[in-house]
Amino acid sequence: MRLLDLLHRWTGGIIGLVLALLGLTGVVLIHKNAWIGVPHAGDPLLHDPGAIATATERLLAQSGKAPQGIIYASDGFGLHQLRFAGGGGAYANQAGAIVTRWISQRQRPELWIFDLHHHLFAGDIGETVIGISALCAIFFIVSGTILWWRTRRTFKPRLLPKRMSRPAILMHHRDLGIITAPLLLLSALTGAMMIFKPVAAIVVAPFSPPAAVARAMAPPKLISGPLAERPDWRRMLAAAQARFPDAEVRILALPRKPGDAITLRMKRAAEWLPNGRTTLWFDAADGRLLAARDALAMPAGAQVYNAAYPLHAAKIGGLAYRLSMTLSGVAMAMLGSFAVWTFWFKRRRKTLPR
Structure with a gap:
């Protein structure tokens, strides 16, 4: 038990600030739609396929350089987002009129906060550090629960310490950690699943063989013609809507290299993932439907994996669940920051004998 306590304290003292940062930025991102402050962000979602096709044609015609794709407006956010290589982008209303542009994600707070939360501004290296931090958080929750059991009789639920002394x-x-342990475990486990494939494989294994999940998630091998000068977006969107009548158009991705198809992601009514995983691939030259994948027909393990992000980012469950995950993020920020402070700066002073 002494060794477990030692590992818990030392690991917390080293990794606590990263967890505090993740908790704080996670809370900010949960409520992003409430503070983003862009005109027309609160517009109601238009479901008319013709209006979506018109906006698509207008956006791709006036965007200047070729974009990588479009993230379409949703129920919680009434703007289309254009994405360009190098971090540039633009927001447009649902009629296809540009509202604001940026040449770097540093110009949009919601984008650089997202990058900080997911990559620590360090790309793949930062993402790996975050994944390791998530695994450490799982260790903290398990070891902290074991260590708390010894002192359970002194349990007193408090949002803040009684005083800013080390014992308090x-x-x-200990007490805040045990109260929020289920939510913290959910946040840490889903975060680790999205970064480390072995963690995801362990979680989905009771539902489906990991190999079957990997096959279901892999894109099909297709050969497409070169991108047409004026693709028939209206025809493609109509074909997608006919194939999945209950689905919303979520992401349009243009070919990155010759031979790639146009990819359209949709969200069926029963899907939890905000941008859906129901996918259609169209020939870039003539707009023919090459392949389609129904997310609701995937193996159970793949659907469990697809639920990781909406659970992690509070994209389901309405206001009640958003508030629960807000509590989880605030608790993680407090636990991580106080752990570092007490470990490095609030050490118990040794008294010398007279």
């Missing part, structure tokens, strides 16, 4: 902060750390 440690008691608050």
Whole structure:
């Protein structure tokens, strides 16, 4: 038990600030739609396929350089987002009129906060550090629960420490941690699943063989013609809507290299993932439908994996679940920051004998 306590304290003292940062930025991102502050962001979603096709044609015609794709407006956010290589982009209303542009994600707070939360501004290396931090958080939750059991009789639920002394902060750390442990475990586990494939394989294994999940998630091998000068977006969107009548158009991705198809992601009514995983591939030259994948027909393990992000980012469950995950993020920020402070700066002073 002493060794477990030692590992818990030392690991927390080293990784606590990263977890605090993840908790704080996660809370900000959960409520992004409430503070983004772009005109028309609160517009109601238009479901008319003709209006979506018109906006698509207009956006791709006036965007200047070729974009990588479009993220379409949703129920919670009434703007289309154009994405360009190098981090540039634009927001447009649902009629296809550009509202604001940026040449770097640093110009949009919601984008650089997202990058900080997911990559620590360090790309794949930062993402790996975050994944390791998530695994450490799982260790903290398990070891903290074991260590708390010894002192359970002193349990007192408090949002803040009674005083800013080391013993009071440690008691608050133990008690707040045990209260929020289920939510913290959910946040850490889903975060680790999205970064590390072996973690995801362990979680989905009871539902489907990981190999079957990997096959279901892999894109089909298709050969497409070169991108037409004026693709028939109206025809493609109509074909997609006819194939999945209950689905919303979510993401249009243009070919990145010769031979790639046009990819259209949709969200069926029963899907949790905000951008859906129902996918259609069209020939870039003539707009023919090459392949389609129904997310609801995927193996159970793939659907469990697809639920990781909406659970992690509070994209389901309405206001009640958003508030629950807000509590989880605030708790993670407090636990991580107080752990570092008590470990490195609030050490118990040794008294010398007279």
